[in-house]
Amino acid sequence: MSLFVDQESYFRPRTLDTLHYHHGLSERLKALAASGDFPHMLFYGPSGAGKKTRITCVLRQLFGAGVEKLKIDQRVFLSPSKRKLEINIVQSNYHIEITPSEAGSYDRLVIQELLKEIAQTQQVDLSAKQRFKVVIINEADSLSRDAQAALRRTMEKYMSNMRIILCANSTSRLIAPIKSRCLLMRVAAPNEEEMMTVLKYVAKRAGFDLPPEAGEKIVEDSNGNLRKAILILEALKMQTPDLNGPLSIAKPDWEVYCYKVADLLVSEQSPARVMEVRAKLYELLSHCIPPTIILKTVAERVVEKVDEALKADIMHWAAFYEVRMRTGSKKIYHLEAWVVKVMSLYKVLFRLLMQNPFD
Amino acid sequence: MASNFFAARTTTTRPTTKSQVIEPALQPWVEKYRPKTIDDVSAQEHTVAVLQKTLTSTNLPHMLFYGPPGTGKTSTILALSRQLFGPDNFRNRVLELNASDERGIAIVREKIKNFARQTPRAQAVASDGKTYPCPPYKIIILDEADSMTQDAQGALRRIMETYARITRFCLVCNYVTRIIEPLASRCSKFRFTPLDNDSAALRLSHIAHEERIVIDKPIIDALISTSHGDLRRAITYLQSASRLSSSTNPPTKIQPADIQEIAGVVPDSIINDFASSIGVEVEGGMDVDDEPHSKKGTFDHIKKKVKYLMREGYSATQIISQLHDLVVFHPTLDSRKKSNCALIFAEADKALCDGADEELWVLEVALRVNKVVS
Numbered sequence: 200m201s202l203f204v205d206q207e208s209y210f211r212p213r214t215l216d217t218l219h220y221h222h223g224l225s226e227r228l229k230a231l232a233a234s235g236d237f238p239h240m241l242f243y244g245p246s247g248a249g250k251k252t253r254i255t256c257v258l259r260q261l262f263g264a265g266v267e268k269l270k271i272d273q274r275v276f277l278s279p280s281k282r283k284l285e286i287n288i289v290q291s292n293y294h295i296e297i298t299p300s301e302a303g304s305y306d307r308l309v310i311q312e313l314l315k316e317i318a319q320t321q322q323v324d325l326s327a328k329q330r331f332k333v334v335i336i337n338e339a340d341s342l343s344r345d346a347q348a349a350l351r352r353t354m355e356k357y358m359s360n361m362r363i364i365l366c367a368n369s370t371s372r373l374i375a376p377i378k379s380r381c382l383l384m385r386v387a388a389p390n391e392e393e394m395m396t397v398l399k400y401v402a403k404r405a406g407f408d409l410p411p412e413a414g415e416k417i418v419e420d421s422n423g424n425l426r427k428a429i430l431i432l433e434a435l436k437m438q439t440p441d442l443n444g445p446l447s448i449a450k451p452d453w454e455v456y457c458y459k460v461a462d463l464l465v466s467e468q469s470p471a472r473v474m475e476v477r478a479k480l481y482e483l484l485s486h487c488i489p490p491t492i493i494l495k496t497v498a499e500r501v502v503e504k505v506d507e508a509l510k511a512d513i514m515h516w517a518a519f520y521e522v523r524m525r526t527g528s529k530k531i532y533h534l535e536a537w538v539v540k541v542m543s544l545y546k547v548l549f550r551l552l553m554q555n556p557f558d
Numbered sequence: 559m560a561s562n563f564f565a566a567r568t569t570t571t572r573p574t575t576k577s578q579v580i581e582p583a584l585q586p587w588v589e590k591y592r593p594k595t596i597d598d599v600s601a602q603e604h605t606v607a608v609l610q611k612t613l614t615s616t617n618l619p620h621m622l623f624y625g626p627p628g629t630g631k632t633s634t635i636l637a638l639s640r641q642l643f644g645p646d647n648f649r650n651r652v653l654e655l656n657a658s659d660e661r662g663i664a665i666v667r668e669k670i671k672n673f674a675r676q677t678p679r680a681q682a683v684a685s686d687g688k689t690y691p692c693p694p695y696k697i698i699i700l701d702e703a704d705s706m707t708q709d710a711q712g713a714l715r716r717i718m719e720t721y722a723r724i725t726r727f728c729l730v731c732n733y734v735t736r737i738i739e740p741l742a743s744r745c746s747k748f749r750f751t752p753l754d755n756d757s758a759a760l761r762l763s764h765i766a767h768e769e770r771i772v773i774d775k776p777i778i779d780a781l782i783s784t785s786h787g788d789l790r791r792a793i794t795y796l797q798s799a800s801r802l803s804s805s806t807n808p809p810t811k812i813q814p815a816d817i818q819e820i821a822g823v824v825p826d827s828i829i830n831d832f833a834s835s836i837g838v839e840v841e842g843g844m845d846v847d848d849e850p851h852s853k854k855g856t857f858d859h860i861k862k863k864v865k866y867l868m869r870e871g872y873s874a875t876q877i878i879s880q881l882h883d884l885v886v887f888h889p890t891l892d893s894r895k896k897s898n899c900a901l902i903f904a905e906a907d908k909a910l911c912d913g914a915d916e917e918l919w920v921l922e923v924a925l926r927v928n929k930v931v932s
């Protein structure tokens with residue numbers, strides 16, 4: 200089965216002209232691609248906002264349909280300690296795509312070698328529309344500082360036959376010298392209206408009309424993430440083909456599980472309950488749900504259910520323990536610490552209320 | 559390795575040009591307008607004056623250039639070298655190594671050894687008809703030297719001694735404190751300061767004039783305020799803005815807001831609205847909110863605002879830095895409140911550096927600032 204999201208006949212646009220929202224941005228990109236003066240670029244914005252789709256469209260605008268002929272190659276790199284690193288690289292004749300996190304702590308090495316090679320290669324396809332090749336670096340915000348440092352001068356030096364397109368969720372983790380060498384392109388998540396338009400369009404292409412109430416529900420549920428919205432649409436369509444009547448949007452299992460944790464936390468505060476919650480958190484971790492997502496999901500659910508007086512504190516400690524989790528090594532310790540903290544906040548407030556019942 | 563992306567090179571018959579020539583029109587302006595001589599370098603008067611003297615004497619000390627990015631360090635040493643050796647000898651007299659190159663110390667040693675092997679010969683008249691001092695040594699530029707490990711720096715110190723007779727080193731870095739003392743003490747130090755507004759404005763106007771683009775004062779101001787004394791950034795922003803404005807049909811005039819967007823700055827209207835929703839009222843800012851005043855400052859309201867900022871894709875560090883400026887320079891908040899806010903901003907900055915979740919921390923800052931000011 201192919202998904203609505205990927206099936207371009209339904210949705211995924213391939214050219215800048217067919218992109219749905221942020222038309223101003225598309226126009227700019229088109230003009231830049233045509234100008235012959237294409238800079239290094241940094242696309243940033245929340246996930247599911249359509250960065251990748253936009254980049255693909257830019258490539259197409261730059262090089263024509265040939266850029267869609269992709270191959271996946273496995274390349275072998277040798278680490279300084281002579282360990283072999285095998286990395287998959289997606290490429291066409293005109294561009295190459297890397298996801299540095301695949302190289303782990305050797306991202307610097309991989310980037311350096313790849314870029315040097317490309318930089319020293321001239322475009323050989325005489326009919327190519329551009330003299331340069333494009334290097335796309337996905338998840339650029341996970342590049343180590345070392346790898347970023349290695350990029351900075353390369354970006355200046357090899358401008359003649361290479362352009363870099365970085366794709367990241369945020370610019371916070373990129374060092375200033377990289378940012379200052381790129382044209383920044385912010386891709387905001389589509390707003391509700393824009394999401395609605397896209398959903399209606401996808402439905403039409405799939406041969407049905409989307410009832411407005413269903414559309415609204417999906418938009419509300421997907422938090423600006425268009426990919427998620429389209430997936431939900433597809434799931435709903437399978438569940439309730441006419442999309443009428445009360446719809447229940449099935450949450451992913453892990454999300455339901457997180458809610459359960461939150462409910463446990465709110466309904467009782469005791470050592471026994473801590474143990475219970477702990478077991479559930481372990482379960483989530485062992486299913487590879489990123490700890491930050493767990494913490495955020497549980498916390499957001501908890502604050503929906505508690506007194507206004509507690510909300511800010513609960514989020515404060517979530518922020519606090521989230522950093523601890525990153526710098527520390529045992530994720531569970533910090534999740535657990537947060538749970539205990541929240542329970543004790545709860546108890547303290549409760550005791551206060553009991554002391555001054557008429558406050 | 560069956561990758562024709564790379565292998566392609568061997569099957570071509572097309573003569574490959576060796577040097578990286580770029581048509582001037584497509585050259586990044588930072589390269590195009592790199593100072594050609596040290597006199598072209600703006601603002602660093604003291605450094606330029608001292609270096610001027612070295613052009614007439616044959617002696618040059620080892621040097622250490624330090625200062626923030628985009629203040630002319632690399633440009634200065636390149637210009638100086640060019641003025642010392644002229645176009646013909648530049649290649650065999652100057653070795654430029656930077657963090658982008660492989661810099662395990664073994665490799666550096668090897669490179670330097672090879673480079674320093676032949677004793678330089680002086681040559682009288684260059685192909686462009688000018689005479690150059692062409693002093694009897696080579697220059698080794700270690701750009702971005704602060705990213706070298708301590709060990710590598712230690713080894714470098716011995717290399718410097720070994721080749722002291724025929725080489726001069728120029729270390730270039732942002733933070734002088736990251737250079738080990740024995741290395742630093744062997745060099746004359748030159749501090750590069752962030753460009754003052756007037757020098758930056760002058761240089762930007764010059765470039766705009768050469769490129770035949772019209773920019774007025776508000777745009778120069780926007781460039782300067784978004785680049786914080788880093789001329790490389792200012793020039794890149796200017797080029798990007800000009801690209802965008804000239805690529806539309808018909809070309810549009812560059813607006814200060816374009817510069818802000820290119821620089822990733824959150825528009826004033828959005829940041830002011832955010833500030834006001836957490837209780838930091840901005841002077842002159844209209845109350846654009848339709849929301850009743852009573853909702854302001856509630857948890858749900860603040861959370862909604864944060865979610866909106868995140869969905870718009872603004873970066874946490876940027877939001878926090880702009881909020882910081884609003885609070886710290888606020889006309890009516892008292893000092894105690896400002897101090898308390900400063901503590902929060904500092905904490906958030908550290909957390910974000912440690913890779914913390916952006917949404918959690920923007921929310922954290924918002925909630926805590928709100929608590930402090932209300």
Ligand SMILES: Nc1ncnc2c1ncn2[C@@H]1O[C@H](COP(=O)(O)OP(=O)(O)O)[C@@H](O)[C@H]1O
Binds near residue numbers: 592627632
């Ligand atoms: N003092 C300066 N005078 C003139 N141009 C400068 C100056 N500082 C920076 N620039 C411009 O910024 C670009 C980057 O400068 P560079 O010397 O590489 O900075 P860094 O100090 O980071 O080495 C140069 O190409 C030049 O166009």
Ligand SMILES: [Mg+2]
Binds near residue numbers: 631632633701730
């Ligand atoms: Mg430099």
